[in-house]
Amino acid sequence: MAPADRDQVREAVAARYASLARAAQAGEMITDGDPDASADCAAVYPDAGDLPEAAVRTSLGCGNLVAVADLRPGETVLDLGSGGGIDVLLSARRVGPAGRAYGLDMTEEMLDLARANAWPHKRQSRYR
Numbered sequence: 001m002a003p004a005d006r007d008q009v010r011e012a013v014a015a016r017y018a019s020l021a022r023a024a025q026a027g028e029m030i031t032d033g034d035p036d037a038s039a040d041c042a043a044v045y046p047d048a049g050d051l052p053e054a055a056v057r058t059s060l061g062c063g064n065l066v067a068v069a070d071l072r073p074g075e076t077v078l079d080l081g082s083g084g085g086i087d088v089l090l091s092a093r094r095v096g097p098a099g100r101a102y103g104l105d106m107t108e109e110m111l112d113l114a115r116a117n118a119w120p121h122k123r124q125s126r127y128r
Contacts, residue, residue, distance in 0.1 A: 014107050017083070021109035024058040024084060025116070051089050055117035058084030066090040074098040081105060085114030 001009075024030045044064045048056050066087050071077060073096040079087045082103030092101035105111050 010106075017105075018107040018109040020058070021084070021107060021113045024054055024113055025109075030058045030084075045086060045090070047090065048086060051086060052117045054113070055084050055086045055089055058113065058117075059086045064090075066094065069094075071095055071099075077101040079103045082114055083110050085117045088114065089118060 020030050045051075045056060045059065047067075064087075069077075069091075071091060071094040073094075075095045076099060077088070077091040077095060079091065079102065082088050082105050085103050088101045088103040092099070095101060103111075103114050105114065
């Protein structure tokens with residue numbers, strides 16, 4: 001793929017996820033194609049009951065990697081493509097106050113959304 005093509009793909013992906021983040025911040029139901037996917041994604045995260053509803057609602061990956069990760073107190077976690085932040089919040093809970101959970105995303109809009117979702121968990125989660 002030519003560099004110009006890569007740039008166009010990157011811009012299109014960033015625009016799509018920025019749009020989804022803005023919609024989530026406006027309180028809209030977020031899916032990435034399948035309108036029934038949000039309910040399915042929430043079921044994948046049974047331990048997310050006390051997390052902000054917006055974090056659960058904007059989970060676009062639909063995979064709970066934190067459930068199978070052997071995270072321990074004091075460890076550091078980096079979530080690439082962290083979106084609305086659900087995996088970072090769950091990781092922060094597992095690594096505890098001595099650990100750190102970081103989220104990295106390609107759009108400022110998703111980072112803003114994740115920061116808003118992280119407010120009650122601010123000490124342990126960071127977004128860049």
